[in-house]
Amino acid sequence: MPVTHKTLVKSKQGSNAQSQQKPLAAKTAKVVSKKKDEDDGTEIGEGGDEWMHGKTLIKPPDQLDLTEAELKEEFTRILTANNPHAPQNIVRYSFKERSYKPISSVDQLAVHFFLEGNLLHRDSDEARRQKAKQGLPDEKATVVTETEDEKLETPLQAAGGEEAGDVEEGGGEDGAHSVDSKTGKKEQKLTNQFNFSERASQTLNNPLRERGCQTEPPPRASFSATANQWEIYDVYLEEMQKQEKNKEKAKAVPKKEDDKGKKKLTLVETQSDDLTKVAKVAKIIERMVNQNTFDDIAQDFRYFEDASDEFREQEGTLLPLWKFQYDQAKRLSVTALCWNQSYKDLFAVGLGSYDFTKQGRGMLVFYSLKNSTYPEYNYPTTSGILCLDIHPDRPYLVAVGFYDGCVAVYNLKEERPEPVYKSSSKSGKHTDPVWQVRWQKDDMDNHQNFFSVSSDGRVVSWTLVKSELVFTDIIKLSLVGAVSEGPEGVPPPTMACGTSFDFHKQINYLFLVGTEEGKIHKCSKAYSSQFLETYDAHNMAVDAVKWNQFHPKVFISCSSDWTVKIWDHTIRTPVFIFDLNAAVGDVAWSPYSSTVFAAVTADGKVHVFDLGINKYEAICQQPVVAKKKTKLTHIEFNPVYPIIIVGDDRGYVTSLKLSPNLRSKPKWGRKKLDIQFSGIHYYPPSFLFLRKTG
Amino acid sequence: MAEVEETLKRIQTHKGVIGTIVVNAEGIPIRTTLDNSTTVQYAGLLHQLTMKARSTVRDIDPQNDLTFLRIRSKKHEIMVAPDKEYMLIVIQNPSE
Numbered sequence: 001m002p003v004t005h006k007t008l009v010k011s012k013q014g015s016n017a018q019s020q021q022k023p024l025a026a027k028t029a030k031v032v033s034k035k036k037d038e039d040d041g042t043e044i045g046e047g048g049d050e051w052m053h054g055k056t057l058i059k060p061p062d063q064l065d066l067t068e069a070e071l072k073e074e075f076t077r078i079l080t081a082n083n084p085h086a087p088q089n090i091v092r093y094s095f096k097e098r099s100y101k102p103i104s105s106v107d108q109l110a111v112h113f114f115l116e117g118n119l120l121h122r123d124s125d126e127a128r129r130q131k132a133k134q135g136l137p138d139e140k141a142t143v144v145t146e147t148e149d150e151k152l153e154t155p156l157q158a159a160g161g162e163e164a165g166d167v168e169e170g171g172g173e174d175g176a177h178s179v180d181s182k183t184g185k186k187e188q189k190l191t192n193q194f195n196f197s198e199r200a201s202q203t204l205n206n207p208l209r210e211r212g213c214q215t216e217p218p219p220r221a222s223f224s225a226t227a228n229q230w231e232i233y234d235v236y237l238e239e240m241q242k243q244e245k246n247k248e249k250a251k252a253v254p255k256k257e258d259d260k261g262k263k264k265l266t267l268v269e270t271q272s273d274d275l276t277k278v279a280k281v282a283k284i285i286e287r288m289v290n291q292n293t294f295d296d297i298a299q300d301f302r303y304f305e306d307a308s309d310e311f312r313e314q315e316g317t318l319l320p321l322w323k324f325q326y327d328q329a330k331r332l333s334v335t336a337l338c339w340n341q342s343y344k345d346l347f348a349v350g351l352g353s354y355d356f357t358k359q360g361r362g363m364l365v366f367y368s369l370k371n372s373t374y375p376e377y378n379y380p381t382t383s384g385i386l387c388l389d390i391h392p393d394r395p396y397l398v399a400v401g402f403y404d405g406c407v408a409v410y411n412l413k414e415e416r417p418e419p420v421y422k423s424s425s426k427s428g429k430h431t432d433p434v435w436q437v438r439w440q441k442d443d444m445d446n447h448q449n450f451f452s453v454s455s456d457g458r459v460v461s462w463t464l465v466k467s468e469l470v471f472t473d474i475i476k477l478s479l480v481g482a483v484s485e486g487p488e489g490v491p492p493p494t495m496a497c498g499t500s501f502d503f504h505k506q507i508n509y510l511f512l513v514g515t516e517e518g519k520i521h522k523c524s525k526a527y528s529s530q531f532l533e534t535y536d537a538h539n540m541a542v543d544a545v546k547w548n549q550f551h552p553k554v555f556i557s558c559s560s561d562w563t564v565k566i567w568d569h570t571i572r573t574p575v576f577i578f579d580l581n582a583a584v585g586d587v588a589w590s591p592y593s594s595t596v597f598a599a600v601t602a603d604g605k606v607h608v609f610d611l612g613i614n615k616y617e618a619i620c621q622q623p624v625v626a627k628k629k630t631k632l633t634h635i636e637f638n639p640v641y642p643i644i645i646v647g648d649d650r651g652y653v654t655s656l657k658l659s660p661n662l663r664s665k666p667k668w669g670r671k672k673l674d675i676q677f678s679g680i681h682y683y684p685p686s687f688l689f690l691r692k693t694g
Numbered sequence: 695m696a697e698v699e700e701t702l703k704r705i706q707t708h709k710g711v712i713g714t715i716v717v718n719a720e721g722i723p724i725r726t727t728l729d730n731s732t733t734v735q736y737a738g739l740l741h742q743l744t745m746k747a748r749s750t751v752r753d754i755d756p757q758n759d760l761t762f763l764r765i766r767s768k769k770h771e772i773m774v775a776p777d778k779e780y781m782l783i784v785i786q787n788p789s790e
Contacts, residue, residue, distance in 0.1 A: 228753055229753050229756055230752030230756040233757070234756070278702075278716055278782060279697065280777060281775045281776070281777040281781070281782045282775075282782055284775040284782075285762075286704065286705050286708075288762060288764065288773045288775065289710075289711060289773065292710070292773075293708065293709050293788065373704070373708070374701075374704055
């Protein structure tokens with residue numbers, strides 16, 4: 001702007017005249033000329049003033065010659081913002097008017113300086129991108145970019161001045177980083193902008209090694225159990241037992257020393273053979289197997305009732321059930337039968353021989369109805385058994401009378417085959433076969449005792465005292481009647497031979513003895529030498545005499561003289577006499593009726609009588625053994641079930657079921673019987689009839 | 695000891711009995727009259743069944759206990775008598 005040329009001025013004047021307003025033009029001209037003048041003036045003024053005084057105006061040769069008036073003419077000069085270099089007469093061809101037309105406005109912009117800068121607006125996209133990259137907050141972004149250029153230059157120079165080499169590069173980078181860091185977060189350390197260097201070094205990384213160690217796992221065992229109600233119960237039971245044992249131990253402390261020795265023994269014993277523990281189970285199985293085999297018999301035993309009895313008015317039948325036989329007892333005959341009072345299916349069989357010439361061994365055998373093939377217990381004996389009795393209260397005690405005159409007591413609980421007690425010649429055994437034994441009630445010392453009767457004429461009472469049998473002669477049977485003198489003055493035998501006896505059910509001291517001579521004596525325990533009564537019963541030996549279980553006055557007797565007689569003990573003659581056409585082996589009253597009894601004969605028949613139904617004849621006469629030669633020797637009624645067991649001389653025991661007609665209960669107030677049985681009818685006191693107990 | 699042997703022998707020779715097996719508490723047969731595979735099969739199966747039956751009976755009344763178990767099939771009857779330590783199995787043909 002300050003540099004203006006004269007020529008320009010002139011041109012301007014000329015151009016301005018057209019394009020611009022006159023005053024403006026005038027002004028510019030004035031301005032220009034004034035400027036020029038001023039310039040001249042100043043130039044000249046400063047040094048020219050002095051010069052002007054000295055010199056006269058030098059006129060250039062091409063200066064205009066102007067008149068005074070022209071010289072005084074005022075030219076106005078205007079200072080405008082117009083670009084002097086801008087063209088003022090741009091013309092454009094207008095196709096509309098088909099002529100050149102000057103453009104009204106001309107761009108007056110004059111660019112004096114242009115420099116590409118690095119500034120970015122903070123909100124622009126690029127700036128945002130950079131921010132994101134650097135991760136710097138927005139506010140500082142502009143600062144960064146501003147100073148970046150300068151900073152870059154200065155650190156480089158500084159670095160180059162300081163240290164050479166590797167530091168430079170690092171320094172440069174670090175410089176930038178430091179800038180970044182500086183302007184970044186507040187936590188970052190403040191570093192010197194100009195003189196900062198950061199060193200880092202890395203240690204050697206140790207190679208990684210993995211090391212493991214494993215211990216042996218603890219021994220494991222899997223455990224499983226169930227917790228049922230019964231398992232818990234079992235545990236409780238065990239606990240209780242332990243506690244009880246502890247209590248006992250506490251009480252029995254002083255006795256411990258003696259027991260120690262025994263304890264050791266017991267411990268060793270428990271390691272016995274395996275199979276002995278199977279015994280109980282084996283027994284059960286055997287019974288089950290037998291039940292299967294004899295299933296029909298078992299069913300009959302339980303349920304069969306002979307329907308034809310309805311058609312037979314008075315008669316009845318006997319249904320054969322099980323047959324019990326033991327191999328080793330084949331040649332022996334059944335000499336005694338006894339039902340166990342507590343275990344209704346258990347009965348004892350005494351085996352021996354009635355034959356005088358064939359005396360040998362004997363056997364005591366127990367059978368159960370549940371197993372008919374093999375006995376539950378069996379005890380072989382040296383001498384034939386002639387009688388036995390099971391204790392009513394203690395079902396494990398069995399009293400046995402032998403043919404050799406001994407008596408013995410067996411304890412079924414014990415394992416050994418010998419009797420617990422046995423009488424010997426020292427201890428007052430009989431000198432003749434013992435025909436009958438009977439348990440009595442315990443005496444006052446709570447010792448068990450039983451009676452025995454033998455052919456030697458003695459009725460002896462035996463008491464079990466600890467481990468011995470103590471005997472007491474109760475009565476000696478003396479011969480009653482005519483004493484005939486034997487030949488040559490030999491004194492006749494004074495003792496009668498007792499062959500059977502029975503104790504009264506209610507009156508304890510009263511008992512009956514049957515003798516070989518055929519007499520029955522009524523005796524009392526109190527009187528040892530005298531009989532209360534004597535009955536001329538039979539012509540031959542009295543094989544059995546039995547009190548009636550209900551009627552207190554009636555008893556029955558049987559003999560080999562083919563007769564069965566019923567007596568009232570107040571009358572010396574029999575009330576009833578039955579002839580059975582064969583030697584009668586045994587007779588028994590029934591446990592359910594006072595008028596029913598059964599008898600067995602040597603021809604293999606069983607006769608059942610019911611005096612309430614038929615007084616003169618048997619209501620049942622039935623052969624029960626196959627071979628006719630076999631003699632039936634004994635008969636017993638089961639106390640609960642409607643069966644009877646019959647023993648014969650071949651060693652077999654047959655069980656038979658009584659048909660309903662044979663089991664009829666006695667009726668009240670039978671006039672006919674009242675005549676014979678003076679007194680009141682006795683009815684079975686507590687009678688559990690059969691089917692309930694099964 | 696001899697008694698038990700005798701009893702077992704009697705059972706084996708009883709009419710209609712096909713076989714007997716004695717099994718211990720773990721279900722392992724100790725004694726048998728049948729062939730091995732049959733024995734093992736019977737022992738294993740019946741042991742479980744007996745345990746189950748026993749558990750049932752005792753669950754209902756802990757003071758009760760199983761005495762024996764009979765399984766009657768068309769062909770024969772299997773009888774099991776359990777015990778604390780042993781179990782006896784008998785197979786019988788009852789109709790013979």
